[in-house]
Amino acid sequence: MRCPKCGGQDDKVIDSRSSKEGATIRRRRECLSCEHRFTTYEQIEQEPLMVVKRDGRREAFSKEKLISSLQRACQKRPVSEDDLASAVERIQDGLAGSFDRETTSGAIGERVMRELRKLDPVAYVRFASIYRNFEEATDFVSEVERLGHLPIDDKRQLELIEESEAAARGRRSQ
Ligand SMILES: [Zn+2]
Numbered sequence: 001m002r003c004p005k006c007g008g009q010d011d012k013v014i015d016s017r018s019s020k021e022g023a024t025i026r027r028r029r030e031c032l033s034c035e036h037r038f039t040t041y042e043q044i045e046q047e048p049l050m051v052v053k054r055d056g057r058r059e060a061f062s063k064e065k066l067i068s069s070l071q072r073a074c075q076k077r078p079v080s081e082d083d084l085a086s087a088v089e090r091i092q093d094g095l096a097g098s099f100d101r102e103t104t105s106g107a108i109g110e111r112v113m114r115e116l117r118k119l120d121p122v123a124y125v126r127f128a129s130i131y132r133n134f135e136e137a138t139d140f141v142s143e144v145e146r147l148g149h150l151p152i153d154d155k156r157q158l159e160l161i162e163e164s165e166a167a168a169r170g171r172r173s174q
Contacts, residue, residue, distance in 0.1 A: 008033035050102045073127040077120045087115040
């Protein structure tokens with residue numbers, strides 16, 4: 001490290017401690033020429049997580065994209081920003097475990113569905129309708145019925161069918 005005061009190239013480390021749960025190491029250094037003390041930080045260079053899409057193309061994971069697709073699914077639904085934010089955190093934490101820094105759009109989709117299923121059945125079906133590309137409204141209903149822990153009454157079923165039909169219309173007009 002070049003001394004910021006005199007430009008000398010040699011220094012010694014006089015203190016070294018890790019911070020942020022070990023993600024960063026802070027080193028206190030002293031210039032051997034002028035004894036000026038300065039601090040450097042060392043951290044792991046994170047390679048971007050790559051997402052392999054269904055058509056085989058790869059692109060860098062985008063948190064913004066993830067957030068906007070969740071927001072789209074939850075539009076006008078009783079889901080708070082806080083709930084959405086923590087769902088995004090959990091999805092991201094799960095993906096961070098991929099050792100090779102690579103995942104698939106399918107793996108992300110499954111995680112999103114798992115989170116939406118807990119948050120709101122309509123948001124879940126909206127997302128699933130686009131993600132799984134369901135064609136028939138009945139598919140949505142059976143998908144919803146598969147959610148054993150969610151009581152789906154007649155009114156809600158109607159709501160879901162309307163949602164899915166609206167989603168299908170949206171797809172056709174695209
Ligand atoms: Zn110096």
